Structure formats: C-alpha cells, structure tokens
Amino acid sequence: MFRLMRAPDVMLGQHWANLLTQAGIPCHLTNRYMQGGAGEIPVDQCGPDLWLENAHDKIAAMRLIEGPADTTAGTGFKWHCDQCGEWLEPQFTSCWQCGAAQPHP
Ligand SMILES: [Zn+2]
Missing domain, CATH: 3.30.70 (Alpha-Beta Plaits)
Structure with a gap:
C-alpha cells in the first residue's frame, strides 16, 4: 500500500x-x-x-x-513540499505537514 x-x-x-x-x-x-x-x-x-x-x-x-488545468480559477496548481514530500493545494502558501513555505509562489 x-x-x-x-x-x-x-x-x-x-x-x-x-x-x-x-x-x-x-x-x-x-x-x-x-x-x-x-x-x-x-x-x-x-x-x-x-x-x-x-x-x-x-x-x-x-x-x-x-x-485538467482550470485556467478560470486562477489559483494555480498543486505544489510539492521539498521538505517532507507532501502535496499541497494551491490555496496553501505553506506546508501543513512541516510548515515549510511554498518554494515557488
Ligand atoms: Zn512539508
């Protein structure tokens, strides 16, 4: 799993x-x-x-x-935390898992 x-x-x-x-x-x-x-x-x-x-x-x-990329929403894409590997929703600017800031705002 x-x-x-x-x-x-x-x-x-x-x-x-x-x-x-x-x-x-x-x-x-x-x-x-x-x-x-x-x-x-x-x-x-x-x-x-x-x-x-x-x-x-x-x-x-x-x-x-x-x-599919939703260009009308304008909220960007999911991003990947470099520190712990968590995937984050675009509305988050820092990682909920480890608190690291979004690497590519
Ligand atoms: Zn993290």
Missing part, C-alpha cells in the same frame, strides 16, 4: 477515491469517519488518507485528482 496524499476533507477524499476507482486504480480511503466526534485527535490527524494498492499508479492517480 502506498499513501498517495491526505485529503483536506472527507468529501473531497471520497471524490478522489471515486475518480480513481472509476479509472480502474485500486485505492482505499482511510480515516474517513474521524471527522466530528474525534475530540482527542489533533486536527492534522483527522484528514482522510488516500492509499493506492500499487505505488506505480501514483502518476496516473495524481493526474486524475488534479484534473
């Missing part, structure tokens, strides 16, 4: 899992029931993790999740 990324919320995580499943990529969403009533778990531990059964599906999975 290969942890692809952590979704910012359960709905988006489930959406990603559906996309991958429809594309024939075996995947699993974990922690999806943690939100709400998870009082003792730190917030950054609550997001659903998206796992791939096969690490070699990573590139295809990321393409599916990122989708």
Whole structure:
C-alpha cells in the first residue's frame, strides 16, 4: 500500500477515491469517519488518507485528482513540499505537514 496524499476533507477524499476507482486504480480511503466526534485527535490527524494498492499508479492517480488545468480559477496548481514530500493545494502558501513555505509562489 502506498499513501498517495491526505485529503483536506472527507468529501473531497471520497471524490478522489471515486475518480480513481472509476479509472480502474485500486485505492482505499482511510480515516474517513474521524471527522466530528474525534475530540482527542489533533486536527492534522483527522484528514482522510488516500492509499493506492500499487505505488506505480501514483502518476496516473495524481493526474486524475488534479484534473485538467482550470485556467478560470486562477489559483494555480498543486505544489510539492521539498521538505517532507507532501502535496499541497494551491490555496496553501505553506506546508501543513512541516510548515515549510511554498518554494515557488
Ligand atoms: Zn512539508
């Protein structure tokens, strides 16, 4: 199993899992029931993790999740943290995992 990324919320995580499943990529969403009533778990531990059964599906999975470039939104693309390897949504300017600043703003 290969942890692809952590979704910012359960709905988006489930959406990603559906996309991958429809594309024939075996995947699993974990922690999806943690939100709400998870009082003792730190917030950054609550997001659903998206796992791939096969690490070699990573590139295809990321393409599916990122989708076609949306030029109307103007928010840019996902970016990759140089420090810890986390993938971040474009609206974040620093890494939620390790706090590093976005390398290419
Ligand atoms: Zn990081």
